[in-house]
Amino acid sequence: MSRITLHRARTVLPVASPPIADGAVAVQDGRIIAVGTHDAVSADLGDAVVERHEWDGTLAPGLVNAHTHLQYTDMAEVGRGSYPSFETWALAFEKGYRVEHDWAASAAEGVRQSIESGTTAVAEIVTDPEAGHAVHDAGLHGVVFWEVFGWKRSAWQQEGPQRVLAQLEALPSPPVTGLSPHAIYSLDTDVFRELQRLAEQHGLRLHIHAAESASEDEFARFGTGPLAERWRGLGHSDMQLLAGGGSGHGVVPYLDTVGVLTPHSHLAHGIYVDADDRALLRARGVSVALCPRSNEVIGLDAPPIAAYLRERNPIGVGTDSLSSSPSLRVLDDVAELHRLAIAQGYTDADLHARLLHAATAGGARALGLADGPTPTGALTIGSRADIAVFDTASVAPDDALAEVVESAPAALTTIVDGRALWTAPAVNGAAA
Ligand SMILES: [Zn+2]
Missing domain, CATH: 3.20.20.140 (Metal-dependent hydrolases)
Incomplete structure (x- = not known):
């Protein structure tokens, strides 16, 4: 079985569903295999997760x-x-x-x-x-x-x-x-x-x-x-x-x-x-x-x-x-x-x-990319793992959503098909 990566963030904004406090997204073979609270996703996947990233900010679709x-x-x-x-x-x-x-x-x-x-x-x-x-x-x-x-x-x-x-x-x-x-x-x-x-x-x-x-x-x-x-x-x-x-x-x-x-x-x-x-x-x-x-x-x-x-x-x-x-x-x-x-x-x-x-x-x-076998644009199971994490300070998920929309926060990392194309210098996202 190929490796599973778990991204945890203070807020996760799946777009297709409401904001999640202390959320996580699990990725395998470039696809999203789980989205939810960190505790729920972690408990479901248990030892199958081989790589963990913890992000101090808001994780959203790219x-x-x-x-x-x-x-x-x-x-x-x-x-x-x-x-x-x-x-x-x-x-x-x-x-x-x-x-x-x-x-x-x-x-x-x-x-x-x-x-x-x-x-x-x-x-x-x-x-x-x-x-x-x-x-x-x-x-x-x-x-x-x-x-x-x-x-x-x-x-x-x-x-x-x-x-x-x-x-x-x-x-x-x-x-x-x-x-x-x-x-x-x-x-x-x-x-x-x-x-x-x-x-x-x-x-x-x-x-x-x-x-x-x-x-x-x-x-x-x-x-x-x-x-x-x-x-x-x-x-x-x-x-x-x-x-x-x-x-x-x-x-x-x-x-x-x-x-x-x-x-x-x-x-x-x-x-x-x-x-x-x-x-x-x-x-x-x-x-x-x-x-x-x-x-x-x-x-x-x-x-x-x-x-x-x-x-x-x-x-x-x-x-x-x-x-x-x-x-x-x-x-x-x-x-x-x-x-x-x-x-x-x-x-x-x-x-x-x-x-x-x-x-x-x-x-x-x-762009015609929201449907079909490899959709992108939302954090749903089966979608491409196209993800961005933004440098937000808000604690409550709704505040984090407002901050992303109103304040144009900087990105901390940009992930396409589960692979980080870029991570901001001096960001410690590769914890645990
Ligand atoms: Zn133009």
């Missing part, structure tokens, strides 16, 4: 970063700015992007920062192939999405599918790979339809930026507005939405007409959505990765977190990249979502639990 571009980690200079609009940020981004970069090193640094803040899975968007190895090399879980950007119908028909599939093929797996049709304004309508067909044919997940800029709606509906003017200025007046005077639909219903709203896709941002949009997303089973700190840097409005929570949309939490965010720490965005939810009038007692759920099980669901 965080799932449901939207990021780790490739852009060395574009933090752009992210340190503040911008009056999406269009001005986009100009700064393009300027920063064109400078020479070592994308492989930049992505590897992003992976390091992610792991050291308790992240065990990522929705990583790759734009340049050199950045495509970092998640695989580190052994992180998640989905690596090849970004599909700037295709018009005529060019796509000539060589689009072959090129995109070849680029996808070149990404190492694991993890799972998918496609990221960038946004409604950077791809033709027919290209979106084709990408959905490819995704279905090849069993690929899709991840799309949507309702991030306020002017996307006008672009989709009428082919007008600041974003439309910018694309016309760049010589793209022949794009289908621009040439045809728009689709007559807002962003979310437009995406539905091209077929990409399915349980196999998830959106990033989802700021400029109304109740009908949110209802459509629920009906289609589409999760939204909320990235509030990135939205703030870019000068956008805050995502309607209170409405998403009240209406019970599936949500995850993303940091986006350092080109628009101060850090790759998912808990920093969780703390921001907490502040926003309160400011937007969400007063239910489940707020802490719902937000931790979004950053773990919700993210896993968004």
Whole structure:
């Protein structure tokens, strides 16, 4: 029989069940085999446990970063700015992007920062192939999405599918790979339809930026507005939405007409959505990765977190990249979502639990990793042993949950498939 490792912590937050004081999780062959109070788990397993770790903090599922571009980690200079609009940020981004970069090193640094803040899975968007190895090399879980950007119908028909599939093929797996049709304004309508067909044919997940800029709606509906003017200025007046005077639909219903709203896709941002949009997303089973700190840097409005929570949309939490965010720490965005939810009038007692759920099980669901034979995102028997321990001071379990959500505590260790990818220096977690 293979060895059993037991992790004991002052508080255990399984996410799938209530917080546990003096809890423990037992791991064997990379899977969780027991969760409960330390006394109960210990008594059940007895002498079978061969390795014990005692953590002075809160043990939770590893965080799932449901939207990021780790490739852009060395574009933090752009992210340190503040911008009056999406269009001005986009100009700064393009300027920063064109400078020479070592994308492989930049992505590897992003992976390091992610792991050291308790992240065990990522929705990583790759734009340049050199950045495509970092998640695989580190052994992180998640989905690596090849970004599909700037295709018009005529060019796509000539060589689009072959090129995109070849680029996808070149990404190492694991993890799972998918496609990221960038946004409604950077791809033709027919290209979106084709990408959905490819995704279905090849069993690929899709991840799309949507309702991030306020002017996307006008672009989709009428082919007008600041974003439309910018694309016309760049010589793209022949794009289908621009040439045809728009689709007559807002962003979310437009995406539905091209077929990409399915349980196999998830959106990033989802700021400029109304109740009908949110209802459509629920009906289609589409999760939204909320990235509030990135939205703030870019000068956008805050995502309607209170409405998403009240209406019970599936949500995850993303940091986006350092080109628009101060850090790759998912808990920093969780703390921001907490502040926003309160400011937007969400007063239910489940707020802490719902937000931790979004950053773990919700993210896993968004990425299609919450079900199947090897689920992640919650501490349940049979799940992957993807675990993070956070440096909390609270004694009562509910206080520890509040501390994790509101105060973004540092990680003490990050464990993937039962293996510690990282442990904070000077932490004595290897006791007994
Ligand atoms: Zn993004």
